[in-house]
Amino acid sequence: MPVVDIPGSKSITARALFLAAAADGVTTLVRPLRSDDTEGFAEGLVRLGYRVGRTPDTWQVDGRPEGPAVTEADVYCRDGATTARFLPALAAAGHGTYRFDASEQMRRRPLLPLTRALRDLGVKLRHEEKEGHHPLTVEAAGVEGGEVTLDAGLSSQYLTALLLLGPLTRQGLRITVTDLVSVPYVEITLAMMRAFGVRVSREGDTFVVPPGGYRATTYAIEPDASTASYFFAAAALTGGEVTVPGLGEGALQGDLAFVDVLRRMGAHVETGADRTTVRGTGELRGLTVNMRDISDTMPTLAAIAPYASGPVRIEDVANTRVKECDRLEACAENLRRLGVAVETGPDWIEIQPGTPASGVEIKSYGDHRIVMSFAVAGLRAPGISFDDPGCVRKTFPGFHEEFAALRAALG
Numbered sequence: 001m002p003v004v005d006i007p008g009s010k011s012i013t014a015r016a017l018f019l020a021a022a023a024d025g026v027t028t029l030v031r032p033l034r035s036d037d038t039e040g041f042a043e044g045l046v047r048l049g050y051r052v053g054r055t056p057d058t059w060q061v062d063g064r065p066e067g068p069a070v071t072e073a074d075v076y077c078r079d080g081a082t083t084a085r086f087l088p089a090l091a092a093a094g095h096g097t098y099r100f101d102a103s104e105q106m107r108r109r110p111l112l113p114l115t116r117a118l119r120d121l122g123v124k125l126r127h128e129e130k131e132g133h134h135p136l137t138v139e140a141a142g143v144e145g146g147e148v149t150l151d152a153g154l155s156s157q158y159l160t161a162l163l164l165l166g167p168l169t170r171q172g173l174r175i176t177v178t179d180l181v182s183v184p185y186v187e188i189t190l191a192m193m194r195a196f197g198v199r200v201s202r203e204g205d206t207f208v209v210p211p212g213g214y215r216a217t218t219y220a221i222e223p224d225a226s227t228a229s230y231f232f233a234a235a236a237l238t239g240g241e242v243t244v245p246g247l248g249e250g251a252l253q254g255d256l257a258f259v260d261v262l263r264r265m266g267a268h269v270e271t272g273a274d275r276t277t278v279r280g281t282g283e284l285r286g287l288t289v290n291m292r293d294i295s296d297t298m299p300t301l302a303a304i305a306p307y308a309s310g311p312v313r314i315e316d317v318a319n320t321r322v323k324e325c326d327r328l329e330a331c332a333e334n335l336r337r338l339g340v341a342v343e344t345g346p347d348w349i350e351i352q353p354g355t356p357a358s359g360v361e362i363k364s365y366g367d368h369r370i371v372m373s374f375a376v377a378g379l380r381a382p383g384i385s386f387d388d389p390g391c392v393r394k395t396f397p398g399f400h401e402e403f404a405a406l407r408a409a410l411g
Ligand SMILES: O=C(O)C1=C[C@@H](OP(=O)(O)O)[C@@H](O)[C@H](O)C1
Pocket: 010, 011, 012, 082, 154, 155, 156, 157, 160, 181, 182, 185, 295, 296, 319
């Protein structure tokens, strides 16, 4: 009956770092995620002149409502899209010249809807190489605010960046979205802004963000629900039971809804006030499921799909093609390596039941989620290996050790 302590949420840690940096005093983050993405975010803040004190269990940030403490900085965002998309918005509210670059992987990922919206708001911003991609330089002189239109159909992170920026502008922001994916991540943003003293209102597709800045606070970070999906899937796949404390009815993260997918497939799920338990029943049914809201868990489902008794079809996940890799094709390629029949379309993948081969090397594509997802399949397909197991450092450096412990506990 393993109880698994999952590390903190990447999304919540990144937002908390932004909010803490922008707030009017010292904020303490309790149990932040320590991983490449969030260390990279904190490092970016340090480059911008913020003080970030780090002990293993708490991080402290001295907020600066007036913006970065330096007038020039060079920030390397590594692979983290939250860093690469949220920090330029924070910098725009300050005064200085701030250059942002990122890894090859992150340089390939799109940014244009956000940089276009920032320019529409009067921010001077220049792309160095390719329009709409890193590296970029922000010539910041504060942001007046006002109305702006945004297409967040490829990534909700563009909207989160603007929402977080809103209270730092002189007039506040009215952001009208023409399209929006990953809606639950926007709900996380709004809930966390409330915790830092800002209430955003909605008028249809328009988000109205008041000016006035953020209030410092002490903020406890939830365990990461996307990370938990590998452990829940392991229980469903093996007929074991996994309990994750800290993720229950009041959880902020939409990805906890992955357990509803497992329930539809036949697993037994119990959601308590502050914990969730999944128990495999020996039954894993096929299904058709729309994962637009929870697309980080698409690879988790794809990797266990061959073990279902019928086809698994995952729909409305076009934007998984612009994540750390093209996740639809990466899942398809690895399932084919395992000898499983699979088809993909522009925004879907369909996986047939099969008996995955043993001794297969999984192609990681430098994507933590591909590795962690196929590690779950490895509970039933012996001898799975990875060409780049270390890429889990993006969100969960200790994944392989924790997962080996779970494997031993599940027997
Ligand atoms: O705002 C966030 O913290 C995130 C939003 C989602 O991205 P998209 O909005 O690009 O789908 C998610 O996939 C990513 O891992 C984290």
